[in-house]
Amino acid sequence: MSDASISTGPRKPPITAVGPIAWAKTNLFSGWLSTAVTLALGYLLIKAALSFVDWAFINAIWSVPSNAQGPQTQICRDMQGSGACWAVIGEKHRFMLFGTYPYEEHWRPALACVLFVVLYIISAIRRFWRWELALVWIGMLTAIGMLMWGGIFGLSYVPQERWGGLPITLILATFGLAFAFPLSILVALGRRSSLPAIKVLCVLYVELIRGVPLISLLFMASVMFPLFLPEGMNIDKLLRAQIAIILFAGAYLAEVVRGGLQALPKGQYEAADAMGLSFWQKTGLIILPQALRMVIPPLVNTFIGFFKDTSLVLIIGIFDLLTAGKTAIVEPAWQGFGVEVYVFIGSIYLIFCYAMSKYSRGLEAELNRHRHR
Amino acid sequence: MSETTSDPRYKRRPPKRPLRLSWSDERVRGIFWQIVVVALVGSVIYWLWSNTSHNLAVRRIATGFGFLDREAGLPIAESLIPYDPTNTYARALLVGVLNTLKVAVIGVVLATILGTAIGIARLSKNFLLSRIAGAYIEIIRDLPLLLQLLFWYTVMQGLPGPRQALRPMEGVVLSNRGLKLPALVWENAHTAALVVFLLGIVATWVYARMARAKQMADGQPRKVWATALGLMLALPIVVWWGLGAPWEIEYPVLRGFNFRGGMNISPEYFALLIGLVTYTAGFIAEVVRAGIMSVNHGQWEAAQALGLRHGSVLRLIVMPQALRVIIPPMTSNYLNLTKNSSLAVAIGYQDIVSIANTTLNQTGQAIEGIAIIMAVYLTISLSISLFMNWYNARIVLVER
Numbered sequence: 001m002s003d004a005s006i007s008t009g010p011r012k013p014p015i016t017a018v019g020p021i022a023w024a025k026t027n028l029f030s031g032w033l034s035t036a037v038t039l040a041l042g043y044l045l046i047k048a049a050l051s052f053v054d055w056a057f058i059n060a061i062w063s064v065p066s067n068a069q070g071p072q073t074q075i076c077r078d079m080q081g082s083g084a085c086w087a088v089i090g091e092k093h094r095f096m097l098f099g100t101y102p103y104e105e106h107w108r109p110a111l112a113c114v115l116f117v118v119l120y121i122i123s124a125i126r127r128f129w130r131w132e133l134a135l136v137w138i139g140m141l142t143a144i145g146m147l148m149w150g151g152i153f154g155l156s157y158v159p160q161e162r163w164g165g166l167p168i169t170l171i172l173a174t175f176g177l178a179f180a181f182p183l184s185i186l187v188a189l190g191r192r193s194s195l196p197a198i199k200v201l202c203v204l205y206v207e208l209i210r211g212v213p214l215i216s217l218l219f220m221a222s223v224m225f226p227l228f229l230p231e232g233m234n235i236d237k238l239l240r241a242q243i244a245i246i247l248f249a250g251a252y253l254a255e256v257v258r259g260g261l262q263a264l265p266k267g268q269y270e271a272a273d274a275m276g277l278s279f280w281q282k283t284g285l286i287i288l289p290q291a292l293r294m295v296i297p298p299l300v301n302t303f304i305g306f307f308k309d310t311s312l313v314l315i316i317g318i319f320d321l322l323t324a325g326k327t328a329i330v331e332p333a334w335q336g337f338g339v340e341v342y343v344f345i346g347s348i349y350l351i352f353c354y355a356m357s358k359y360s361r362g363l364e365a366e367l368n369r370h371r372h373r
Numbered sequence: 374m375s376e377t378t379s380d381p382r383y384k385r386r387p388p389k390r391p392l393r394l395s396w397s398d399e400r401v402r403g404i405f406w407q408i409v410v411v412a413l414v415g416s417v418i419y420w421l422w423s424n425t426s427h428n429l430a431v432r433r434i435a436t437g438f439g440f441l442d443r444e445a446g447l448p449i450a451e452s453l454i455p456y457d458p459t460n461t462y463a464r465a466l467l468v469g470v471l472n473t474l475k476v477a478v479i480g481v482v483l484a485t486i487l488g489t490a491i492g493i494a495r496l497s498k499n500f501l502l503s504r505i506a507g508a509y510i511e512i513i514r515d516l517p518l519l520l521q522l523l524f525w526y527t528v529m530q531g532l533p534g535p536r537q538a539l540r541p542m543e544g545v546v547l548s549n550r551g552l553k554l555p556a557l558v559w560e561n562a563h564t565a566a567l568v569v570f571l572l573g574i575v576a577t578w579v580y581a582r583m584a585r586a587k588q589m590a591d592g593q594p595r596k597v598w599a600t601a602l603g604l605m606l607a608l609p610i611v612v613w614w615g616l617g618a619p620w621e622i623e624y625p626v627l628r629g630f631n632f633r634g635g636m637n638i639s640p641e642y643f644a645l646l647i648g649l650v651t652y653t654a655g656f657i658a659e660v661v662r663a664g665i666m667s668v669n670h671g672q673w674e675a676a677q678a679l680g681l682r683h684g685s686v687l688r689l690i691v692m693p694q695a696l697r698v699i700i701p702p703m704t705s706n707y708l709n710l711t712k713n714s715s716l717a718v719a720i721g722y723q724d725i726v727s728i729a730n731t732t733l734n735q736t737g738q739a740i741e742g743i744a745i746i747m748a749v750y751l752t753i754s755l756s757i758s759l760f761m762n763w764y765n766a767r768i769v770l771v772e773r
Contacts, residue, residue: 027499028499028500028501030498030499034498034499037497037499037501037502038501038502045501080531081531195403195406195407197410198406198407198410201410201414211755212751213713213715214712215716215718216715216746216747216750219726219730219746223733224739224740224743226428227424227428227429227740228424228425229424231428231431304514304515308515308516311517312519312716315718322517322520322523326523336531338523338524338527338531339528339531342527346516346520349515349516349517349520350512350515350516353515354515357515
């Protein structure tokens with residue numbers, strides 16, 4: 001635009017070609033069908049949003065009066081169906097989050113949950129992906145154990161039967177993955193081994209576990225496991241469920257890891273052999289670093305699955321977050337307010353899982369950056 | 374790779390080396406480690422087994438499946454076959470298996486339809502539609518299925534009672550006793566029409582194959598749809614007409630505290646089905662979306678350049694290629710839905726897990742009860758895997 005005779009400079013494109021109008025034209029009203037879909041969906045969406053706002057905020061009841069007979073929930077019952085009764089959350093949230101843990105000691109499970117979240121965040125940062133991370137994990141998990149049990153540093157001792165709520169969910173998920181992950185690497189290597197006996201054992205383990213639902217393993221842990229042990233020896237229920245979850249997660253993760261091992265070009269194996277490396281040197285220095293990096297996104301997706309699956313311990317009566325929520329509404333005064341409680345519990349799961357899935361997608365994009373031109 | 378190369382040099386195996394009894398021989402080490410691992414696993418299993426048999430002896434629990442012939446005495450609310458509590462445990466467990474299959478089969482069909490629709494909606498050019506589908510997928514996949522099932526069950530229980538039941542359509546009644554639908558009074562004419570319809574499908578398939586073979590021979594396309602319509606639709610209607618055309622619809626009617634007549638879907642089954650279908654559909658939608666996106670854009674353009682219509686492009690060019698990507702993850706979603714149906718026990722739908730659990734509580738036969746559950750699911754899983762592998766083998770890309 002060097003022509004000096006035009007003083008107005010470059011002309012703007014017509015208003016229908018750029019900006020919000022053009023955007024709406026191509027993305028919302030590009031044809032009669034698209035317009036109809038937009039109008040119908042827009043109507044439904046606005047209607048649903050309005051009735052949700054009515055239910056969750058405008059008609060909602062945030063607290064109820066309480067007298068000697070306990071909370072008076074009659075006003076909530078009158079509004080049932082048209083307004084949410086958030087009073088149940090206000091009244092019961094401590095119970096749902098921490099179960100029957102001694103009330104005045106609730107800061108301890110709360111701090112444990114914070115430590116868990118810190119641990120997840122540290123593990124998610126790529127700069128910290130070094131072997132020292134294992135030490136951080138051991139240190140953090142020990143600290144969490146000391147916090148929960150107590151008995152040292154002036155903390156009062158709290159038996160494991162009184163733990164409950166969110167810490168149980170996080171413990172089952174975290175310890176489950178911490179043990180299942182190394183197990184899965186061994187099994188995945190075993191499944192690709194040239195030694196027939198080891199291969200058969202690994203295939204049997206993976207296929208048997210993947211063929212049955214987690215519930216049957218949890219039932220096995222709760223009713224059959226005591227029969228397996230010598231008389232007098234007893235393992236507590238939480239640990240038994242934890243073992244079942246580890247075995248279950250191990251089989252699924254092993255398949256993900258095997259995918260990475262298979263995707264690695266054969267040349268890497270051959271080059272490592274040609275260097276004269278032993279099996280464990282080859283595996284630890286050449287194969288695993290590359291193979292695991294390739295499968296991080298599916299690994300995170302599997303982690304999300306297990307985080308959700310820990311809720312199944314409800315069926316064998318372990319007091320995790322979901323069980324605590326279900327128990328909170330057993331009390332006659334609060335019966336019938338399940339929807340509010342499940343919305344509350346659901347949003348906790350949603351926060352954790354959404355963070356993980358967002359992270360997984362970001363990581364996938366970052367790891368695949370070299371594939372884009 | 375050596376199996377697929379035709380070069381005979383690669384096929385020759387290396388000459389067999391005699392085994393040296395030395396630690397530096399790789400094969401000796403391999404055999405040694407295998408013996409160690411097998412001995413370790415074997416001794417752990419033996420230890421567990423001997424503990425178990427000792428414990429069973431101490432608790433005087435007889436092992437074996439003899440209890441299956443005893444009277445069950447457990448009531449089952451819904452059953453596909455005639456059952457009452459005086460029947461044996463074996464029959465009670467069979468009812469459980471059928472209930473599991475009932476929810477799994479219908480769930481797989483509905484989840485596939487809903488999931489495909491949402492997956493395609495996610496790819497829509499309409500911003501609103503694709504965003505709503507995306508939000509659905511994200512939220513449904515981030516909540517535990519058990520929570521969703523409990524939620525749906527609570528919603529079902531919170532519905533009004535039979536007297537104030539919701540009636541969205543004539544004959545459809547939704548109350549806290551479940552969903553009632555009008556039902557056709559089944560007569561012999563319907564059975565005959567159904568048999569003819571199934572025969573018509575087989576005949577159409579045979580006819581389509583023949584027409585295709587002829588087209589391959591002389592290049593002339595033959596119209597199949599007219600014959601297909603005649604065989605599958607007209608013939609059953611003629612049979613039904615010939616047998617008197619019975620058509621009586623039974624509507625649910627309020628009698629006392631509950632409804633009589635019509636088809637009844639219990640709140641437990643309904644909640645389980647809704648939960649499983651909406652949950653699995655979220656995963657299937659992602660599978661479908663990834664499958665369609667995996668087809669190169671050039672394929673669309675090339676097909677359009679050949680003059681194919683939009684529908685034909687989708688059916689003949691894009692779908693066959695997308696299916697190759699879709700089928701394997703779809704299989705695992707079907708397997709997951711079937712395995713997840715075991716969560717029925719949490720909301721009181723009597724599937725195999727629920728009935729086997731009651732059985733093992735009543736009889737104390739813990740090992741047998743769990744063995745039955747696992748055997749049932751392994752059988753179902755393996756059958757689905759075999760079928761889907763067969764289907765997958767049919768559609769994979771045939772390379773040179």
